[in-house]
Amino acid sequence: MITRPIIRLSFSYRSLSTHARSPTSIPAVLHLKTGQSFTGSSFGAPRSIFGETVFSTSITSYTESMTDPSYRGQILVFTTPLIGNYGVPHNIAPRDSRDVGVVLESSGIQCAAVVVADVAEKFSHYTAIESLHTWCSRYKVPGLTGVDTRAITRLLRDQGTTLGRVAVGDDAALPPPNENEYWDPSQENLVDQISTKEPYVLNPAGDVRIAVLDFGAKANIARALVRRGAAVTVLPWNYDFNVIRDKFDGLFLSNGPGDPQQCWSAAHKLRTTLDEWRKPIFGICMGHQIIGMAAGLDAYRMTFGNRGHNQPVLALASSGSIRAGRVYVTSQNHQYALRLQDPFPEGWEPFFINCNDSSVEGIKSTSDSNHRVWGVQFHPESAGGPLDTMEMFTDFVAECRAERLKARFAKASVDTGTILREKESAFNDVPELTAVAA
Numbered sequence: 001m002i003t004r005p006i007i008r009l010s011f012s013y014r015s016l017s018t019h020a021r022s023p024t025s026i027p028a029v030l031h032l033k034t035g036q037s038f039t040g041s042s043f044g045a046p047r048s049i050f051g052e053t054v055f056s057t058s059i060t061s062y063t064e065s066m067t068d069p070s071y072r073g074q075i076l077v078f079t080t081p082l083i084g085n086y087g088v089p090h091n092i093a094p095r096d097s098r099d100v101g102v103v104l105e106s107s108g109i110q111c112a113a114v115v116v117a118d119v120a121e122k123f124s125h126y127t128a129i130e131s132l133h134t135w136c137s138r139y140k141v142p143g144l145t146g147v148d149t150r151a152i153t154r155l156l157r158d159q160g161t162t163l164g165r166v167a168v169g170d171d172a173a174l175p176p177p178n179e180n181e182y183w184d185p186s187q188e189n190l191v192d193q194i195s196t197k198e199p200y201v202l203n204p205a206g207d208v209r210i211a212v213l214d215f216g217a218k219a220n221i222a223r224a225l226v227r228r229g230a231a232v233t234v235l236p237w238n239y240d241f242n243v244i245r246d247k248f249d250g251l252f253l254s255n256g257p258g259d260p261q262q263c264w265s266a267a268h269k270l271r272t273t274l275d276e277w278r279k280p281i282f283g284i285c286m287g288h289q290i291i292g293m294a295a296g297l298d299a300y301r302m303t304f305g306n307r308g309h310n311q312p313v314l315a316l317a318s319s320g321s322i323r324a325g326r327v328y329v330t331s332q333n334h335q336y337a338l339r340l341q342d343p344f345p346e347g348w349e350p351f352f353i354n355c356n357d358s359s360v361e362g363i364k365s366t367s368d369s370n371h372r373v374w375g376v377q378f379h380p381e382s383a384g385g386p387l388d389t390m391e392m393f394t395d396f397v398a399e400c401r402a403e404r405l406k407a408r409f410a411k412a413s414v415d416t417g418t419i420l421r422e423k424e425s426a427f428n429d430v431p432e433l434t435a436v437a438a
């Protein structure tokens, strides 16, 4: 085996912004497994950590990105130079809302560390209660500031996502770790660490029943479904949906961290669902990859993936609110993708394609397949990002609602009295679901 010699390079960067000095003078370094080191200073928690180094081109929404469970295990480098200037909001949603309990995308910071050119010491926003520095300190997440994030991004763009270490304080003076010391998150089932352990229901009074397989779902997915009137039952990622599928009008598969191959068992169970169930199914990002794997497509690791809120995708087919031939700007955060193959598995077709790198951005069941299944690599729920494809949730809930009406009419023609007696009482059965899970 030929191994590349490791050339050790060191970079340092001087902040130009007077508003954005580091809140601490503790030294910190980003070491990449490929041999480069970037020296700056620490903010947030003064602790050292390993992770997978990725970059995001998003200009706003650092709070949403950092709470997105799909960033678990990753050292997140922001290409936008000034991060933290609008602070961090209180992350608890009002009690009386039908919301999912949090304002951001989950209850805490999910990424392993953040790397920025200039962290803002002063922040200003009417919802802000604390600085990025304080927030990171509370969640024990290290930050590195005062480094040239353009240089890091150009490296990652060429060599691909790279394992790294943020070394802080005394650790910053130590030599970089040996190659075999770097922790590789793709070797772990991160989904299992983050997914709900027990089923739970949101908005039980909703008129249409949707099950969500939780691979590390962003809160805005449940919000998008609940706000469209759905009763949402969130299930652990490895729950056998086939056991309880008759209770539901539709199935949703969420986003999630890590390598989709770690979740093969979910794709296997979904294959049975696809064989035996004809109700609407929708998947986003990891959920889309699981659908693709169940359909017979291959999921592969991209060089540096797509992370940002400005990814253009071209629709290849029309469906619901989506029109073939239109380009939609989307929010994305992924490292893996489904491989484009010709022909596509029978009953499936490409739905969207990325305008920058031609990767598969969506798949759907063909109209003659007897299925209604859609998977998209991007995030229609955004948070943050553009709302171009948000109506895909309206389309999906409408399909589930139509399914429910169809089932009720079919049943009503047999026994209208029973339907009326059963009316809506059947759904508050979380204990029963829990029993099935156990």
Ligand SMILES: NC(=O)CC[C@H](N)C(=O)O
Residues within 6 Å of the ligand: 070, 254, 255, 256, 257, 258, 259, 260, 284, 285, 286, 287, 333, 334, 335, 336, 337
């Ligand atoms: N946001 C996601 O669901 C990401 C899916 C998968 N972990 C990937 O990186 O490709």
